[in-house]
Each structure stands twice: as structure tokens, then as C-alpha cells.
Amino acid sequence: MNDWPLWEVFVRSKGGMAHRHVGSVHAPDAEIALRHARDTYTRRMEGVSLWVVPSASIVASDPGQDASMFDPAADKVYRHPTFYDIPEGITHI
Amino acid sequence: MPALPPIRPEDERCAAKDGPHGAFDPRGEPEGPALFGYLLRLGDDSLILGQRLGEWCGHAPSVEVDLSLANMALDLIGQATHFLNRAGEVEGKGRDGDRLAFHRDVLDYRNCWLVEQPNGDFAQTMARQLFFSTWQKLLCARLVSSAEPTIAGVAEKAVKEVTYHQELAAQWVIRLGDGTEESRRRIEDGLAWNWRFVPELFEMDDLASFMAERGIGVDLAAMRPDYDAQIAAVLAEATLEPPADQRPILGGRRGHHSEHLGHLLAAMQFLPRTYPDAVW
Numbered sequence: 001m002n003d004w005p006l007w008e009v010f011v012r013s014k015g016g017m018a019h020r021h022v023g024s025v026h027a028p029d030a031e032i033a034l035r036h037a038r039d040t041y042t043r044r045m046e047g048v049s050l051w052v053v054p055s056a057s058i059v060a061s062d063p064g065q066d067a068s069m070f071d072p073a074a075d076k077v078y079r080h081p082t083f084y085d086i087p088e089g090i091t092h093i
Numbered sequence: 094m095p096a097l098p099p100i101r102p103e104d105e106r107c108a109a110k111d112g113p114h115g116a117f118d119p120r121g122e123p124e125g126p127a128l129f130g131y132l133l134r135l136g137d138d139s140l141i142l143g144q145r146l147g148e149w150c151g152h153a154p155s156v157e158v159d160l161s162l163a164n165m166a167l168d169l170i171g172q173a174t175h176f177l178n179r180a181g182e183v184e185g186k187g188r189d190g191d192r193l194a195f196h197r198d199v200l201d202y203r204n205c206w207l208v209e210q211p212n213g214d215f216a217q218t219m220a221r222q223l224f225f226s227t228w229q230k231l232l233c234a235r236l237v238s239s240a241e242p243t244i245a246g247v248a249e250k251a252v253k254e255v256t257y258h259q260e261l262a263a264q265w266v267i268r269l270g271d272g273t274e275e276s277r278r279r280i281e282d283g284l285a286w287n288w289r290f291v292p293e294l295f296e297m298d299d300l301a302s303f304m305a306e307r308g309i310g311v312d313l314a315a316m317r318p319d320y321d322a323q324i325a326a327v328l329a330e331a332t333l334e335p336p337a338d339q340r341p342i343l344g345g346r347r348g349h350h351s352e353h354l355g356h357l358l359a360a361m362q363f364l365p366r367t368y369p370d371a372v373w
Binding site: 036 | 155157158160164260264265268
């Protein structure tokens with residue numbers, strides 16, 4: 001339906017994992033959006049939890065500001081934690 | 094003209110054993126015609142409604158609704174597969190679920206009238222779904238303790254599926270009823286169309302009573318108060334009046350069907366009947 005608002009869908013694939021954006025659905029309201037998300041994105045056992053968010057509520061960065069937003073990070077290699085020697089036997093890094 | 098042969102004592106014994114010609118006698122062992130007939134009722138309800146919902150594929154109001162309807166259809170056809178495969182085993186004539194689904198004539202179908210009714214518009218489809226899924230949810234909740242292990246097993250899986258079907262149908266009936274003037278008129282028409290087929294769902298004929306006595310089936314009539322309360326709650330939220338009572342239409346359980354079922358079967362059975370060797 002063209003007059004239904006758009007909702008962004010997030011699926012948690014299993015307990016302990018973060019919800020991941022998987023796509024969007026049209027729906028007249030939040031309750032139906034959740035059911036449309038269930039029927040569209042979890043019909044093959046993809047998830048254990050669902051979020052739907054009105055697409056209009058997402059605040060997005062401006063593609064026109066890509067240069068000032070993201071380019072400055074390109075030459076800051078020292079921000080990557082790769083300059084340490086990790087001793088043998090250390091786990092969970 | 095030669096006289097008819099005299100009736101001998103062994104003929105009388107034989108006639109007494111068979112009972113009146115054409116009469117249904119459920120008083121045999123449950124592992125027989127009665128259980129076969131009961132499994133057909135369960136399986137045919139799911140099969141025919143699954144096929145009906147499948148007709149929406151590619152035609153629903155939105156792609157999301159298309160998927161909702163197709164998902165429900167596939168749940169129902171899954172249930173039908175289990176019930177009809179078991180029916181074939183019980184019958185013992187080498188027929189499996191596919192054979193029973195695709196090579197059985199309309200008079201041998203045992204589904205209720207409600208599920209064979211045409212889709213109409215989206216509102217009529219959702220009215221039918223609310224009436225059927227509310228009933229099927231109550232039924233499956235009781236069949237989980239059926240003395241027939243296959244029925245109990247299928248019911249345990251189906252009760253979750255059917256609960257979702259009922260919730261989805263209820264959500265749509267509420268939105269259509271409490272929506273625009275046009276959506277309200279359409280759902281009122283859809284409810285009125287399907288209402289006369291509801292009493293059949295609770296009919297306790299000989300076969301249903303026999304199965305309930307054996308602990309295989311359930312007392313359908315006893316589910317009616319719960320059913321009415323659940324339907325009333327949805328209609329109240331939808332700001333709709335319950336449809337006016339109409340003359341109930343019965344007979345699906347004994348093979349009497351509306352003209353719609355023959356057309357549905359013609360579409361559903363065409364391919365396997367025309368190409369019997371066709372495989373996936």
C-alpha cells in the first residue's frame with residue numbers, strides 16, 4: 001500500500017547477539033509492522049527477537065558531508081589497537 | 094418366470110451384520126473407518142483453507158500481506174499433510190496424503206463449508222480467517238491430549254501456528270472495523286457472509302461423538318461458549334456488532350458441499366490428475 005508508512009526491521013539472530021538491520025516493511029501501524037516483519041524476515045528461523053522502528057525516526061548523516069564526516073579517519077592508523085604485542089595464552093581479545 | 098431364491102438363515106445373519114444399507118456405523122474399532130473419517134475432517138479443513146489462502150499469492154493488497162497469507166497457507170497445508178498421511182495409513186489401502194488430496198472427488202471431501210467459501214475481498218478473507226482460526230485454536234488446544242498420538246503431535250505443533258493466525262486475523266478485523274467507512278462496510282459484509290457457516294464447526298454428529306467418547310476427538314459443542322466470548326471480544330474492539338443469526342448450513346462433514354469446492358478442486362487437482370507421473 002502506497003499510503004502505509006515505512007518501518008525499518010531489526011532481527012536478533014540468537015540470544016546475546018545484537019539486533020541487526022535486515023530491511024524494511026510497509027505497515028499501517030506498529031503492531032502490524034511487527035507482524036509484517038515476522039512474516040517477511042523470520043520465516044526461515046532467522047530470528048528470536050524483532051524490532052521495528054519508523055523509518056522517519058532514523059536520523060541519517062548527510063551524504064554531501066561525507067568528506068568532512070569520514071575522510072579524516074583515513075590516516076589515523078594509531079587509532080587501531082595493533083601496536084601491542086599480546087602475550088601467549090591471553091584469551092578473549 | 095423363475096422364482097427368486099429363498100432367503101436362507103445365513104443370508105439373514107449376513108444382512109444383520111452389515112446393518113442398514115448405506116448407513117454409517119461408527120461402532121467399530123477406532124482403527125478403522127471412524128478414525129479415517131475423523132482424520133479426513135481434520136486434514137481437509139486445513140488443506141482446503143490452505144488452498145484458498147494460496148489463491149491470494151501475487152494478488153494481496155501489499156507484498157507484506159501477500160507473505161502473511163502465503164505463510165498461513167503453508168502452515169495449513171503442512172498440517173493437512175500430516176493428517177492425511179495418517180488417514181492413508183489408517184485406511185490401509187496404500188493411499189498417502191498426496192493421493193488423498195489430489196485423487197479424491199468432491200463428494201469424498203469432509204471439510205466444513207466455511208473453509209471452501211470464496212476469498213471475496215480482503216475483508217471477507219479475514220472474516221473467514223477469524224472465524225476459522227479462533228475455532229481451530231480451541232480445537233488444537235484440546236487435541237494435544239488426544240489418545241491418537243499423530244493427532245496429538247500435529248496439534249501440539251499446530252496450536253502455535255494457529256494462535257498466530259487468529260491474532261493476525263483479529264488485528265485486521267479490528268483495523269477494518271474501526272477504520273474507514275469503506276473498510277467497515279466491507280468487513281461487515283465479510284462477517285455476514287461467513288457467519289452462517291459457523292454453527293457447523295460445533296456440530297456433534299455420530300462420528301464426532303464417537304471420537305470424543307474414545308478420547309481421540311473433542312466435545313466441539315463444549316467449545317462454543319469460549320468461542321463466542323473470543324469472537325465477541327474482537328468485534329467489540331473493532332466497534333462492530335455481531336452478525337445477525339442466519340439459518341445454519343450443515344453437511345460438509347458428510348460430503349455435501351457448496352458449488353465452490355468443485356471449482357477449487359478442479360484447479361488444485363488438475364496437474365496431478367492430468368500428469369500422474371509428474372514429480373518435483
